[in-house]
Amino acid sequence: MRERFADAFHPFVLPFLVGIFFVLGYCLVGMIRVIAQLPKADRKRFLLTLITPKYIWMNVRDIFLNCLIHVKLWKRNKVLGYMHSSIAFGWFMLIVLGHLEVMLFVPHRIRFFYYPIFFNYFVAETEQTLPGSLLMFLMDFFLLIVLSGITLAIIKRFASRIVGMRRTTRLSLFDRIGLYSLWAIFPLRLLAESFTAHISGGSFLTIPMNWVFRQFLGNDLHELPTWWAYSIALCVFMCVLPFTRYMHIPAEMLLIPMRNAGIRIRHPRKGFASLEVYSCPSCGVCIDACPMSVRKANCKDATVYLNRMLRRGNERRIEEISDKCLLCGKCTAVCQVGVQGPELRVAQRARRKYALSPDFSEINVRPMASAVASGAGGKSGGVLYFAGCMTQLTPSIRRATTSLLDKAGVRWQMMDPDGGLCCGRPLMMAGRTDQARQLIAKNLEIIRASGCDTLLLSCPICYKVFREEYALDDVRVVHHSVFFQELIASGRLQMQREDELRLVWHDPCELGRGCGIYEEPRQALAAVGELVEAGKHHAESICCGGSLGSLTLSYEQRQPMTQNALDNLTLANPGTIVTGCPLCLATFVRAADRPVRDLAEVLDEHC
Amino acid sequence: MDFGFKLSPSSAVNLDTVDLARFDKLTSLVPDALTCIGCGSCSATCTAAPWSGMSVRKVLLGLQRGRDEEVDKMLSACMLCGKCTMVCPRGINTRHLILTLCRLNQKGEVVR
Numbered sequence A: 001m002r003e004r005f006a007d008a009f010h011p012f013v014l015p016f017l018v019g020i021f022f023v024l025g026y027c028l029v030g031m032i033r034v035i036a037q038l039p040k041a042d043r044k045r046f047l048l049t050l051i052t053p054k055y056i057w058m059n060v061r062d063i064f065l066n067c068l069i070h071v072k073l074w075k076r077n078k079v080l081g082y083m084h085s086s087i088a089f090g091w092f093m094l095i096v097l098g099h100l101e102v103m104l105f106v107p108h109r110i111r112f113f114y115y116p117i118f119f120n121y122f123v124a125e126t127e128q129t130l131p132g133s134l135l136m137f138l139m140d141f142f143l144l145i146v147l148s149g150i151t152l153a154i155i156k157r158f159a160s161r162i163v164g165m166r167r168t169t170r171l172s173l174f175d176r177i178g179l180y181s182l183w184a185i186f187p188l189r190l191l192a193e194s195f196t197a198h199i200s201g202g203s204f205l206t207i208p209m210n211w212v213f214r215q216f217l218g219n220d221l222h223e224l225p226t227w228w229a230y231s232i233a234l235c236v237f238m239c240v241l242p243f244t245r246y247m248h249i250p251a252e253m254l255l256i257p258m259r260n261a262g263i264r265i266r267h268p269r270k271g272f273a274s275l276e277v278y279s280c281p282s283c284g285v286c287i288d289a290c291p292m293s294v295r296k297a298n299c300k301d302a303t304v305y306l307n308r309m310l311r312r313g314n315e316r317r318i319e320e321i322s323d324k325c326l327l328c329g330k331c332t333a334v335c336q337v338g339v340q341g342p343e344l345r346v347a348q349r350a351r352r353k354y355a356l357s358p359d360f361s362e363i364n365v366r367p368m369a370s371a372v373a374s375g376a377g378g379k380s381g382g383v384l385y386f387a388g389c390m391t392q393l394t395p396s397i398r399r400a401t402t403s404l405l406d407k408a409g410v411r412w413q414m415m416d417p418d419g420g421l422c423c424g425r426p427l428m429m430a431g432r433t434d435q436a437r438q439l440i441a442k443n444l445e446i447i448r449a450s451g452c453d454t455l456l457l458s459c460p461i462c463y464k465v466f467r468e469e470y471a472l473d474d475v476r477v478v479h480h481s482v483f484f485q486e487l488i489a490s491g492r493l494q495m496q497r498e499d500e501l502r503l504v505w506h507d508p509c510e511l512g513r514g515c516g517i518y519e520e521p522r523q524a525l526a527a528v529g530e531l532v533e534a535g536k537h538h539a540e541s542i543c544c545g546g547s548l549g550s551l552t553l554s555y556e557q558r559q560p561m562t563q564n565a566l567d568n569l570t571l572a573n574p575g576t577i578v579t580g581c582p583l584c585l586a587t588f589v590r591a592a593d594r595p596v597r598d599l600a601e602v603l604d605e606h607c
Numbered sequence B: 001m002d003f004g005f006k007l008s009p010s011s012a013v014n015l016d017t018v019d020l021a022r023f024d025k026l027t028s029l030v031p032d033a034l035t036c037i038g039c040g041s042c043s044a045t046c047t048a049a050p051w052s053g054m055s056v057r058k059v060l061l062g063l064q065r066g067r068d069e070e071v072d073k074m075l076s077a078c079m080l081c082g083k084c085t086m087v088c089p090r091g092i093n094t095r096h097l098i099l100t101l102c103r104l105n106q107k108g109e110v111v112r
Helices: A013-037 A040-049 A053-069 A071-076 A078-105 A130-158 A173-200 A206-216 A223-243 A245-260 A272-279 A285-289 A291-296 A303-312 A315-324 A330-334 A341-350 A366-373 A388-393 A395-407 A425-429 A433-450 A460-469 A480-489 A519-526 A555-569 A582-591 A599-605 B021-029 B031-035 B041-045 B056-064 B068-075 B083-087 B094-103
Strands: A383-386 A412-414 A454-457 A476-479 A502-506 A530-532 A576-579 A596-598
Touching (some): A013 A223, A013 A245, A013 A272, A040 A245, A053 A078, A053 A245, A071 A078, A078 A130, A130 A173, A173 A206, A173 A223, A173 A245, A223 A245, A245 A272, A272 A303, A272 A341, A285 A303, A285 A330, A291 A555, A303 A315, A303 A341, A330 A341, A383 A395, A388 A395, A388 A460, A388 A582, A388 B083, A395 A480, A395 A596, A425 A433, A425 A460, A433 A460, A454 A460, A454 A480, A460 A476, A476 A480, A480 A599, A502 A519, A502 A555, A519 A530, A519 A599, A555 A582, A576 A582, A576 A599, A582 A596, B021 B031, B021 B056, B041 B056, B041 B083, B056 B068, B056 B094, B068 B094, B083 B094
Parallel strands (some): A383 A412, A383 A454, A454 A476, A502 A576, A576 A596
């Protein structure tokens, strides 16, 4: 093992140096900006986690598993998983092994940035020692892995259906430049190392290739141009990286520690939100997943395009996309990076200026509060049932729920027998947080006055906001699906099972993805009939299309979404569609070809 | 002369003096507003109606009759719960209508 050049330099390393310093500088400035834009409390919290051993371990593990191995993608699609992890992990190993070689054989050169990258050009006879030949073997091995990933990537670009994607994003110009330069890097590296293999040494890949080339190429004149091309491809990739989707590589490495620290989106463009936007790899998985994209409509309103528009600053489109979304959260559920599309949109809605803002501070809730205080729930605990606006509109759910409560012998009373106030969730979704807080304060007054120990809700929209935004420390907030399942399990509700009854459960967005409740309603349904599953279910269930999340979607635009959700639910041909959300129920009833019932109604009939 | 009844001048609407700028802007932004048949389903279901008299039907009517104060009072009671949207037989997106109206000032300009 010896060095070929005393000065250890050749001009062809210059493009690489330009690229690496540009991209490192850009990312450093970006990182400082993002951290500086965080609210003070968040920043302190984040910086503290960086020195806490538990979080350091979590961060290292998550970055390794997500950024290099792409575990989530593996679970979703093996081919895409292999493609991404082979390129990411393979490239990472090439860099690490390159540095290892330099540290082992020429430690005084480690301070040169370019040396580990172009190691094979600067040294000779590496394979004559055992560690040298082993490292050369590993380098060839990982280069082969990366090349296999690149091959898959090229196939995917021309036939995306082979890897199981229906629709993908249209690439921007910079994305294309980045993509082609990325494709070029590794074949060029292979060529360059092969041409030099008779001097520097190589392994199972480079030495045979060198031999083959030497059979018909009579001289070494092509060696330097190839190294130049390799360096230039690296330079092009790194110089365009900040303006392409490949920015997700560095951005995600900061996103993961911030998410682990529990930082939330507070502004649609600054701090954590900008990090989420830059972490979007523009893969387009959210396009197929989005319930709005049925029949090829609204494809350009998926989260991936919101991120792109936020990066470009296209205000008109940002507003349009933000207002249209159903906030069902499916894009986040399928996203490999976990970009919080709905939260980005709500933050954007919250920035909007209004000439007129509602004011609920004048509402007098004392009559309602005194009514519940003197009711059957009394001061000594009991269940307070809040039907909410949507359940008031579907009185059958309210009747079934109260009937079940009576059958189980639960001491209960209604919070809104003659209609009450809204829970505040629709205002939150519209970005009008301050007004929602007023309603929350009013409702809290009533709940506190009742002295209940359980707040029962039959609407997941209410349930989510009561759970997350209300300071109800000693009051248990529970959705009726969970409450009734507990009553069935404890034997207080006796169910008569009807074997011919085929039921399918529709996971409402707010209950499933919103609150993580999937199993309890299914267990309850299994007690009354045969439970079948929809095509897409659990975290990937399809929004009914009636969501209050969307501000601008018209009834006509929502109809195909509802039909699509129904088609998905009826794949296994169930007799009845069961859901746990009055809004989903009201939406489905209009379009369904078979009965749609609330969970409480089905249970009440069989009790 | 006393006929036993009289015209109340306070509630008489002079359509010539009504400024329709806000209504016109609204219908250009939310054309569906024009399809309202005034059936009153929204009034019947409104969560805010018991304590504010809110009704989308009356909002649309009030806008065309220059009853701006009444309209603003009703709009500032809306909790966006979406019941009116659910029951509207014309499928009008009433929440979009209300939010759009809240963005307009008295001259019918979208505030930025």
